[in-house]
Amino acid sequence: MPSKILFPNSRPRSGQNLSRRSVLKGMGSAALVGSVSMPFISRAAAQTPLRISNFGGFFEQAFAEHVYPAFTEATGIPVQSIPQSGGAQFLIQLAQANQAGAAPMDICCAGQAEVIRGRAQNLWASVDEASLPNLSNLMTPYVYRSDEGVDGVGAMGWYMTFLANPNEFETLPTSWKELWGDHPGAWGINSGGTSPILDITAATYFDGASTLDTEEGCAEVLAKIGELKPNTRLWWSDEGSMQSAYQNEEVIGGTYYHDVAMIMKSEGTPIESIFPEEGAVQGYNAWCIPSSNEVTDSMIEFLNWSATPEAHELIARHVSAAPLIDRSQLDLTDEEFAAVSSQSEPILIASEAKVKNADFLAQEFIRILSS
Numbered sequence: 001m002p003s004k005i006l007f008p009n010s011r012p013r014s015g016q017n018l019s020r021r022s023v024l025k026g027m028g029s030a031a032l033v034g035s036v037s038m039p040f041i042s043r044a045a046a047q048t049p050l051r052i053s054n055f056g057g058f059f060e061q062a063f064a065e066h067v068y069p070a071f072t073e074a075t076g077i078p079v080q081s082i083p084q085s086g087g088a089q090f091l092i093q094l095a096q097a098n099q100a101g102a103a104p105m106d107i108c109c110a111g112q113a114e115v116i117r118g119r120a121q122n123l124w125a126s127v128d129e130a131s132l133p134n135l136s137n138l139m140t141p142y143v144y145r146s147d148e149g150v151d152g153v154g155a156m157g158w159y160m161t162f163l164a165n166p167n168e169f170e171t172l173p174t175s176w177k178e179l180w181g182d183h184p185g186a187w188g189i190n191s192g193g194t195s196p197i198l199d200i201t202a203a204t205y206f207d208g209a210s211t212l213d214t215e216e217g218c219a220e221v222l223a224k225i226g227e228l229k230p231n232t233r234l235w236w237s238d239e240g241s242m243q244s245a246y247q248n249e250e251v252i253g254g255t256y257y258h259d260v261a262m263i264m265k266s267e268g269t270p271i272e273s274i275f276p277e278e279g280a281v282q283g284y285n286a287w288c289i290p291s292s293n294e295v296t297d298s299m300i301e302f303l304n305w306s307a308t309p310e311a312h313e314l315i316a317r318h319v320s321a322a323p324l325i326d327r328s329q330l331d332l333t334d335e336e337f338a339a340v341s342s343q344s345e346p347i348l349i350a351s352e353a354k355v356k357n358a359d360f361l362a363q364e365f366i367r368i369l370s371s
Contacts (some may be wrong), residue, residue, distance in 0.1 A: 056083030103290035156321035193362030282346035
């Protein structure tokens with residue numbers, strides 16, 4: 001019997017033009033498709049709902065069911081949940097809507113690269129930091145600040161870790177350097193000009209994120225990635241293909257998403273999600289207000305509430321995303337926290353460098369793999 005693919009589509013991981021998985025923890029795709037996003041209205045039924053958009057599919061449904069109702073309960077502000085696309089397509093649509101002076105949402109969720117690109121296009125409104133006292137809960141650098149104020153508030157994070165089949169190793173890997181070891185045809189590695197393998201390689205063999213600031217540095221990192229070709233059986237772009245290859249024993253490990261790996265493990269797959277000594281890769285998304293909107297008290301209220309431990313606990317439990325608040329402030333069990341996060345120092349996605357060198361990285365990654 002073929003393996004059940006938990007996640008036939010990939011997610012909108014920060015800096016990657018991907019669509020969120022449509023199935024999680026055994027939820028059927030038909031159930032998600034059949035669900036309709038409706039405003040959550042409680043005691044504030046007479047108010048105009050705050051329109052909040054999130055990546056369509058699992059993300060939007062999970063927030064609508066578990067997160068927004070808690071905000072409404074806490075503040076009395078109703079929420080209308082709206083699905084959105086991700087990546088470049090979303091920014092193009094939002095730019096057009098902003099030009100028309102009518103963004104379809106009051107607040108949206110954007111990846112790191114989209115926050116940076118959107119700022120360059122003046123797509124985001126800024127908020128006075130003094131009106132957001134809960135920002136002090138968020139760890140650095142999960143708040144985006146411009147000269148005018150705060151234009152992005154960290155929403156949720158994710159990790160890419162070293163995946164390994166414990167049945168295939170006498171001793172499990174502890175360093176990313178093991179990817180370059182004597183393991184021909186062993187790995188599945190996320191590919192492309194936005195792939196975290198760039199950040200992994202830069203942190204493991206070079207000077208970290210700063211190496212990716214220049215084309216020369218990018219070329220050195222890409223050349224080192226090229227050395228992985230004999231060891232890599234699958235260069236994957238969506239997590240479903242990696243899951244299938246792993247469960248069919250075509251690969252014994254590689255780079256993969258921690259939250260997905262933990263779900264696979266809970267369902268009986270022999271799998272270890274390892275946070276290497278150099279750090280696992282962490283990316284994150286942020287809440288932003290489209291600049292065509294007049295910033296209202298309700299919008300500020302949501303941004304401020306989103307930076308509370310309560311919000312991040314709900315997101316960890318129900319969205320399977322990493323909290324961006326220190327572990328000591330969270331009322332999560334060790335098991336709940338470990339399912340989505342880690343207290344080890346992460347490798348942060350070099351979003352600004354990747355945006356600046358996007359064309360070069362995309363073209364050269366293809367050239368390196370095809371040469």
